[in-house]
Amino acid sequence: MNERILRVLEYTKIKEQLLGHVSSSLGKEKINKLVPWTTIEDVKHQQNSTDEGVQVLRLKGHVPLGGIRDIRSSIKRSEIGGILNPEELVDISTTIYGGRRFKRFIEGLLEDEIDLPILANFTGQIVPLTDLEQEINLCIDDNGAVLDSASSTLKTIRQQLRSFESRIREKLESIIRSSKSQKMLSDTIVTIRNDRYVIPVKQEYRSSFGGMIHDQSASGATLFIEPQSVVTINNQLKEAKNKEYQEIQRILRQLTERVAEDADILLHNVEVLAEIDFIFAKARYSHSIKATKPLINDNQYVKLKKARHPLIPAEEVVPIDVELGGDYNSLVITGPNTGGKTVTLKTIGLIAIMAQSGIQIPAEEESEVTVFESIFADIGDEQSIEQSLSTFSSHMTNIVQILDQINFKSLVLFDELGAGTDPTEGAALAISILDYVYERGSRIIATTHYSELKAYAYNRDGVMNASVEFDVETLRPTYRLLIGVPGRSNAFEISRRIGLGEKVIEDAKSHISEDNNKIDLMIASLEDAQKQAELERVNAASINEEAKQLKKDLEDRLQEYEQTKNKLYTEAEQVAQNAIEKARKEADEIIKELRQYQKEHGTVKEHKLIEAQKRLEDADPMLTSKSKSSLERKKPITQNLKPGEEVKVLSVNQKGHIIDKVNEKEYQVQIGIMKMNVNEDDLQPVKAEKKAPTKPVIRVHGSTITKTELDLRGERYENAMRAVDKFLDESLLAGYPQVSVIHGKGTGALRKGVQSLLKEHPNVKSTRMGAAGEGGSGVTIVVLK
Structure with a gap:
């Protein structure tokens, strides 16, 4: 970048502000040498490094960079045989300590899984040199005095x-x-x-x-x-x-001599610490001006949202919205003097340079900048007294040099283009210059007083009019930039406000051509339309924010509701699970007694079955009133049950077969090895259940089971284990010799849990994996005792 351009755009003042945020002379030197980068890779890297620094400051509020000194001259003297004084050695010790402390600080953030790849790379290059630090500290105190020890x-x-x-x-x-x-x-x-x-x-x-x-x-x-x-x-x-x-x-x-031995490492540590100090100086500066990280592109497109000039106090600056390189490559800004045209020009140029220097920009999030190979500016009165050049000659000399150097990756800023000479010739020259720069593919922003350039912007593709707003009520500029609206001189309105007679003003208007009057009326109409659109946009943004807040409140309430509901479900599930566990233990005990009785007597007597049925009924978990009423509403229809017909005994939630009808209200039912008399109100024909096209299925605590199958796929581990335990008991009661447990392949955790449970279950004789036609390793075949 040309040094004169950096001076004109006040880049040196930005660097002066940056210097107020360094921690050492190392960072100061980096800033003094700072110039904008011109490749997209370098710019993105610098912006990313600054953003990491901003992230660290946001999380921690500070960075430990104290004690770091520029010890390069001392290191070089040690290499050529000089003897370092105690103060120099203390500086080396504190610099080693500063680097080690910063390295530990960043490593702590990385352990918390904070993504800081650039800072991690830098800290990884810092070699602690703890031995050298300790040797110096054992010999010299903090004040530079050599110790007795x-x-x-x-x-x-x-x-x-x-x-x-x-x-x-x-x-x-x-x-x-x-x-x-x-x-x-x-x-x-x-x-x-x-x-x-x-x-x-x-x-x-x-x-x-x-x-x-x-x-x-x-x-x-x-x-x-x-x-x-x-x-x-x-x-x-x-x-x-x-x-x-x-x-x-x-x-x-x-x-x-010890310092000289580690000279190369120390020098590299110093270079790394200089980069780190530079990064955090940029990060602190970003915080001080409320800057944001811009999006970076390489297609010469610029879009700034609420951009502010960083050198104007926050309470005075007026943000501007600017777009360049999309629908248009040239922006022609018109308007009265002291209206803010030059400030707009400098804001855009300075923000472009800041972005390319790795400095975050004073604009809203998602503002976008491009990487220019060069930025040229002709701003202000730079006439050369030594060369006795007029203002116009001075500007033209500068413009000639600019036109010789521009290309499609250039940004060109013209302030009052063509001014200082005859208005007709100046306007014609300005149009010609703008055309030339546009044809070279450069991005252009130009300010002017000439009315001819307002029409130029309307008649050229890729060129857009803009103006700085002026409040004729207060006779003051608002400094707001209006894209798409050319500026007016407002001479008549201003004159009327300060007391010029209406007759004089009307007479003056008569000297203006009808076309010019129409143009002024059109511009006034555009300004009014733009103001109205802006008001509507602000109103829409406000409504949008309210809608977002309302949506957030509703989401928060929904989340609170879901949490409360899940808590209640969990509590209810626990109560139910405790009751079921109690019932299951009682059922296990009854089955165990029946097996023992069968083993001793050969057959189970009727009175034993009735006693077992009574105990099972007593073990059944109590239903809530809601569940009971629901059950009563779904009373099964049991007319004309025939021997051999499959039924479900509701009180024990088991299936069996009708043996015979005992009387008008009772049937003898066989469930597995047990025969019992059951009231018809406690029976439900299986054929009354809704059949699926495939084999019948019911849900047991969230797990799908068939007559001889239990499907656990998609279930949580704890629920699955409970479902397997219950399934085995039911299968045993139904008298099944063999059942299948479908657990799927997945990660294998569910399969291991199922097989471990089956291995220790008292009613399981043996298990094996499913064959190729049975589901393979996704199914375990269980043989019951």
């Missing part, structure tokens, strides 16, 4: 230093406390001159202490003397300090 030698030397300093202070303090010495001293303090401990002595007593003079006061009345009694210890102290310095240099050299 850095080496045993340094610790010994510093113990000696403290000992020498203590002895010197003791000797000097004994001197200044002496009553004999106090009159010779200017002040009773111990101080330091030239790294040696001294006392302030009056000039006339210089010979009383001996030793060395290191300094004197400005007046010469006080001498700072090192008494002879501490000279030797001071010499020892100085020698220890030299040893301390040498040991510290050795420690720093050793740490520097």
Whole structure:
């Protein structure tokens, strides 16, 4: 992108705002070098990275990027043999820690299954270098001081230093406390001159202490003397300090060599951290201007919804809707001065550049931008004083350069095209320039005062008129952009508002051609129609929002209803299941007793069957009043039941066959191995049930069973297990020697559960998988005892 274009569109101010959101000098450097990308792959990648940063800030509110420093110069010095000072080593340590902490932060988000592919890739490249960080921290504290623990030698030397300093202070303090010495001293303090401990002595007593003079006061009345009694210890102290310095240099050299060993890794970490800081600077800036991620295309199509100029305060900016590259490639904006035409032009150009820089744009969701190879602009008064060019000449010089460089992937912005010269010639030149740019396939937005360009937009395919609205009531622009409506000068209305006589205005109108008057009336009509359409659109949007809210409320209520209903069903099912379980256990016990009785006596006596029937009736779960009344309403018709006819005993929910009629109200029925007398009201002919075209089926707790089959396909696991248990009991009572359980193939979980239950069931003799004609592995054949 041309540097002048970036300056004209105020891109540098956007970068200045971005700089307020960086966490380190690394991010600052990235922003200073930032220029728009010109390939769709790069732009999409940058926009996606910014969006990931926005997502992290939305979820966490912050990002731990503190402590990161630009340590590249220190690393390079370590590679060429220089010795790093403690402050440089501390910066390296904090940068390692900052990278490690950020890596752990992102890994935590990834563990929560948050999709951050770009940040995950960056953090995956960060090498923690924990050993180097710990080595530096063991030797140097946060303030850059080398610690005693850095080496045993340094610790010994510093113990000696403290000992020498203590002895010197003791000797000097004994001197200044002496009553004999106090009159010779200017002040009773111990101080330091030239790294040696001294006392302030009056000039006339210089010979009383001996030793060395290191300094004197400005007046010469006080001498700072090192008494002879501490000279030797001071010499020892100085020698220890030299040893301390040498040991510290050795420690720093050793740490520097460690840094040099990991130089390549450190440099790569720094590059990664610079990218990360850049991403989150863009993300924070996006939050500050309430920006959104635009859709990116490569077909030169732009559609901005409620776009705002990012440099205008939020309480002042007026959003605009703009489309370019769909039904039309050129937009001609007309309207009065100070109406906002230039701001509109800059808004569109600046948003295009921001999007191509990976910065989210100040517009509504689903706004769409394209990737331009180049953006050109001729905006404002840029006449060259040095070249003594007029305004018109300056603009034409710039336009000539633009026309030489444009192509079908260019965006061209013209402000007041053709202005600064004769209106007729200027308008003709403007039309010619617009035609030339249009033929080259570029996207164009131009502002103008010329009426001829309003007609131009009407007469050319691919060109659209637009205007900035002006309120003649308040004599102020509204800054709203009206697509499809050319602008009016509003000169007569404005003049009337500020008091110009009606006669003068009418006389002025008489000088305007009839065609121009018709055009003004047409434009006024279009403006009114557009305003009305906008009001209706806003009203429709409001109604739509209310409908959406109503729909949401209804959905919430429906969901609440479903939850309550499911809860009640679950509770009722549990109560029923408990009752059924109790009845099943009782039935199992009765069958067990009957089998035992049959085993001991050979046949089951009548009184035993009657007793068993009574116990079964007592074990039957109590029905609710609703269920009972429903059963009573469906009383079976049992007239003329004949021996051998298949019937259902309702009280025990079992099928059997009529043996004989005992009396007018009772029949003898055989159910499996049992014979019992049953009242006709408790019998229902099987033939009365509604038959399906295939073999008869009934539903048992959600599972479909036939006479000798149980179909579990589609059932939940728990329901299926209960259905199998009940089916086996019923089959046993019916006297079936063999039954089939259809569980399907699926994932195999249901089949395994069924086979496990069958294996432990006391009434199952053996099981096998179905043969090819029986359903294969989707069916288990059960042989009953």
